[in-house]
Amino acid sequence: MNKCLLPAILATALLAGHVQAQSAEVKGDITLTAYSGIFQDKYVEAVIKPFEAKFPGVKVNFFPVGASSAMLGNLRSQAGDPQTDVVIFDVSTSLIGDKEGLLAPLSAADVPNLADLVPQAIVKEGYGPAVTFDNLVVLYNTEAFPTPPTSLSVLWDKAYAGKMAITSMPSILGSGLMVMTSAMLGEDYTKSVTASAAKLAEMAPNVQTFDPKPDAYTLVINGTDVLATGWNARGQYYADQSGGKLGVMLPKEGSILQINTINLVEGAKNPETAKAFINYALSPEAQAAFTEAMFYAPVNAKAKVSDVATARTVAGQLDKMLPLDWGWAATKSDAWNQIWKRQIISAGN
Structure with a gap:
């Protein structure tokens, strides 16, 4: 040897x-x-x-x-x-x-x-x-959007009233959407979410459900809703599984790292x-x-x-992620959850 x-x-x-x-x-x-x-x-x-x-x-x-x-x-x-x-x-x-x-x-x-x-x-x-690692996205039905949306502002378009599935808090999809809305408005969410809460309350009448079942991806794919909030990873998977019926949009205003x-x-x-x-x-x-x-x-x-x-x-897409300290956000969870219940969801009833 x-x-x-x-x-x-x-x-x-x-x-x-x-x-x-x-x-x-x-x-x-x-x-x-x-x-x-x-x-x-x-x-x-x-x-x-x-x-x-x-x-x-x-x-x-x-x-x-x-x-x-x-x-x-x-x-x-x-x-x-x-x-x-x-x-x-x-x-x-x-x-x-x-x-x-x-x-x-x-x-x-x-x-x-x-x-x-x-x-x-x-x-x-x-x-x-x-x-x-994942990020929050807007899901859309591609048959309802021949031209894909690019902005978070599409959630306030009255043309889609009653055809939206928005997941509220206590899911972090809710807190993430609040942070993204603050960014869209130029609000510093670490100091106040007054403006974003008011803006989300304006959106509420457009929302068909704040608790999508079985999930937002299915509702958008089958056409029950045409817009929803969700996560990129699942969105990408279901986009493939649906043969392209589900579209995934990262808003130009930015997203949050999950x-x-x-x-x-x-x-x-x-x-x-x-x-x-x-x-x-x-x-x-x-x-x-x-x-x-x-x-x-x-x-x-x-x-x-x-x-x-x-x-x-x-x-x-890391350059499009908004700064968010989840440790700090955890301290605001109870307060923000109450804002969703009392100011946002109630505005849709």
Whole structure:
């Protein structure tokens, strides 16, 4: 045997042995709580199944929930006996969970892939980082718009009265729309949302529903509504699935960056396997796979994503994102929610 090859062969054998040992240590069932619907379908295929293949002794049970606020409610009700090990939900909700002690801290020793995340992904030192990036968009029915709209102001066009689905707070689609409306009006939302609230109240009579069911994407595709607010990743996916009936518009006035975080639940029953899953979910391969599957922008700087997919994610539109401190926004959530209920939604009745 060539003596020059011996060190390399030994190193390869040692690495293989380490991987096998690591796989043997990571075992048991964990429960992941995350978004239902198409998110669940794509996440299982792109992330969970490859993780289970890598760690044969692990079973990831996906518990689907429709909204971040409902996930937070579940964590609160189970605080004494958590039934979830890992949770994926929006950043404003995770910051509340951090504050209430519902989520556990993570370190680079626990999750080595933290070292390769882009700066925007580190939401709060020591806690769950971003796992996906997305942005708020206006959805439109392409048959109703031979010329695609370009401005947020289309939501105030009386020509579409009764044909709009606008998701209100407590969803962050509602708080995001308020911030975008403030930008359109030249208002500094960090000081006041009086002007944007009044403007959204003017829009309210045009709205067919503030609680789209089954979802805004379906309502626009089937023509029940012709305009809606939604998320770019799902919008891009459904644009393809609908054969082009659904259009996706990033308003010229700008949008907001939506961040989903991945978190270890305090008191998780299988924390070591949960940490291994979080590490895999943040890996370049998992990040690239989910971006290609559903157009969420990756958070790992080493993820290799096709140019075609990148162009349809927020990664190609970061210069159009409005500044928004989600930690600060979380402190305004209750007050803004009341504004939506009392001033905006009520104006449509």
